[in-house]
Structure formats: C-alpha cells, structure tokens
Amino acid sequence: MALVRLESIVKRFGALEVLKSINLIVKKGEIVAIIGRSGSGKSTLLRCVNALEPVQGGLIEVDGIEVTAASADHNALRARVGMVFQSFNLFPHLNVERNIMLALKLVRKTPKPEAQDIAVRMLEKVGLADKRLAYPDELSGGQQQRVAIARSLAMEPTLMLFDEITSALDPELVGDVLRVLEGLARDGMTMMLVTHEMNFARNVANRVVFMHEGRIHEDGPARETLTEPKTDELKSFLSAVLH
Amino acid sequence: MIREFTSPDVVYLMLAARWTIGLALVATVGGGLLxxxxxxxxxxxxPPLNWLAIGYINLIQGTPLLGQLFVFFFGLPLLGFSVGAWTAVALSLSLYASAFFGEIWRGALQSVPKRQWEAGAALGMTYRHRFTHVVLPQAVRIAVAPTVGFLVQLVKNTSLTALIGFVxxxxxxxxxxxxxxxxxxxYLTAAAIYFVICFTLSQLSRVLERRLHGTG
Known part of the structure; x- marks a missing residue:
C-alpha cells in the first residue's frame, strides 16, 4: 500500500530548479534512505512531503491526503507525519516533558495526565526517562535529538521524516540516536531519512534513493544499490563518502 | 529670604518624584500599546504598512524628545487644539516610547530562529499556536532586558518635561x-531619588529574566 506518492514534483527557489520532476512511491513499512551530495535536493524533497516547502508542480499524496491540493489541511497532515531536524529544534523555554506534551495538548487535545503518561513512555523508548524535567540546554546533542524523536513519536505518526539527524552530532553520540532508529525500524515504522550514514543506510534501510542534481538517479534495495551501484555518479559519490 | 535645605524639602522632592513615576508609567502603558x-x-x-512604521520610527528616534515635547505643547495650540502640560507630556512621551518599544519587540520576535516556527509547524500546530506557545515566550525572554533598559532611560527623560513647566x-x-x-x-538628593527608581527597575529585570529562563 502506497503511503507516500510523489508524481512529477517540481520545486524551484527563484530561477533555480531544485527538484526536477521527481516520482517516488513509498509503501507502508518501508525504510527509505535518501542519499546524495549536498545541494542534490534530498532535504528539499523531504520538506515537500510534509508541505514545509510548497512545490511548483506535481502531485503529493500522503496517507490519503492530497498535500498539493489547494484545500489541503497541512496542519492535520503534519500532525500525522513526524519530522526530526538536523538542528534538533527543541523548544528551549520548555523542559523535556513539556516539549513532548505541547503539541499533544494543543493539536491532539490530549488531557494533561494522559499527555504526561505518553511523554514518559516516549522518553523510555529513547532511553531518557531520567531527563524528563531537564531543559534542552542541559542535554547533550545526542540527548536533544532523542528527545526530538520522542516528541515526534508522541503524536503517533504514520510516517517519520528524518533530515540528516546525526549530522550535527559528535561521532560518539551518533550511535545512541541510530539505535533509536533501529528500534523504530523493528516496530515497523515507515521512515524516509536523508542521511550520510552509509552503514546505517545499508543495514537498516530496505531501500536507497540516490539523488543527483534534482533527480532520482538510482533507486533500489539498500544493500544491492550500495554495493553494486549502476551509475558512475553513485559510484563516485560512494567512493567520496567511504574514502 | 534664603532658607536652609531641610527635611521638608526632601519630602517635597519625594512627592514630586510621584509625578516622575506617574509620567513614566503613562508613557510605558501608552507607548507599550502603541x-x-x-x-x-x-x-x-x-509593504506599505512596513514603510509607514519604518518612517514613523525614524522620525521619532531621529528627533530629540525635547523637540517633540515643544511640538505638542506649543504646536498643537497653534493648530487650534488647547492642550495642557499634562496632555502634551503624556502624548509626546507615549509616542517617543512607542517607537523604541516597537523596535525592541520587533527585534525580539525576529531573533527567535525560523527553525522554531518550523518545529511547531512540523508537529501540526496552527500558526496562532506556533506564535503564542513557541515564539512569543522566547521573544519575551529576549525582550526583558532591553525593554527595562529603555524604561530606565524613559524615567530619566521625564526630566525634560520640566522645560515646559511640568512639576x-x-x-x-x-x-x-x-x-x-x-x-x-x-540636585544630589534628586539624583539619589532617580537612582533608587532606576536601580529598582534594573533589579526587577534581573528577577524577571531569571524567572523566565525557568532553568534551575
């Protein structure tokens, strides 16, 4: 069953065409790693899926909602599509628990005690139950990122988008975050992730999409695509990132 | 004819300071709303609204407060509006404060990173909720220190109203x-009174900042 459907997506920033007719279908339960050089359009593609970026052409459908329709309720869509950013973007004025509870209360209208239970459960899931009352600036980057994941998961998303979530982390903190993603993968969460972690893409993702100059250049099963790239562009990209 | 400077004079000064505080309060409320x-x-x-606001801010910030006081006190009667010292002073101080408050608060709102708006959006929050629950609380935190800093200036600037006879x-x-x-x-006594008012404000700002930071 297709959870995400992109048809001939065109995205421009002024005169610059960043996405050139992208077609992509993501099925329920799939874990799609999107790789490519910086500037290839991979983050932009991800941001189009939950309408953080408007597109100039094409059709986007997520979980039965036509995102590109003029009447689309983007807030309702985003309440069901989680997104985690490279720079964490926790709310600095709220402690960890209230970071997680805010959208539950405002968007889902969850009563406070229930929202609190959910926050505790989500924090246990990412291994930070003891940080419930800490403020974001008291946490390490890796811990902040795990809280950001917990905050998204609390909304019970049907799809999770991860935008280079380990790029801003010290190397020794990356492992903790990736372990959380592995846990999500085991739970069957549908995920699209822009990543530079090729080992993670190979071992956890079941599909790899390689983007090059605004187009999907290769698209296939993760292991195969990464070990036997078909195009020269992917070959040269992989040799560049793997040294 | 010349008498000593005695304690009743100090009391008289302190009573006059009520007007200093009152003026600063009126300017804060009026200037704050505007x-x-x-x-x-x-x-x-x-865009046209932006230009209008920028023009207003430049005009007010680019001219001396004393000049603005004179315009209201001497200028309005020429146009046929009879204004007392109190009205002229309240009006001009409020307009003066509004230009500075406006800029301080705009700066505070815009210094909250765009990513914070995005984080709220990505969770499905409406524009209004993103503003009231994510951006505004952070902007208030940023704005406290410069706002109180300007209030201290305002208290001292009320002294200019002496020039149009306001006691x-x-x-x-x-x-x-x-x-x-x-x-x-x-004047040393007067300076001490000004100091007490302004020092109290600064301390208040410290307390407020610490409380808004919430940490600890």
Missing amino acids: GLLIALARILPI ELTRASQIITAATFAPLQV
Missing part, C-alpha cells in the same frame, strides 16, 4: 534650589 502596533506593522508582510522631580529641584540656593544638596 509599540505593539508598531512592532506588528513592522512584521506583517504588508516633576527635576522641576521641583529647580524650585527648591531657587529658594535655598543650595543646588548641590538639592
């Missing part, structure tokens, strides 16, 4: 000086 509108007019994506702390000091001929004692 300042909110100015900040909005600067931020909303409506606040500075004008009262002039009057007592004329009677006692002890300018040093009188």
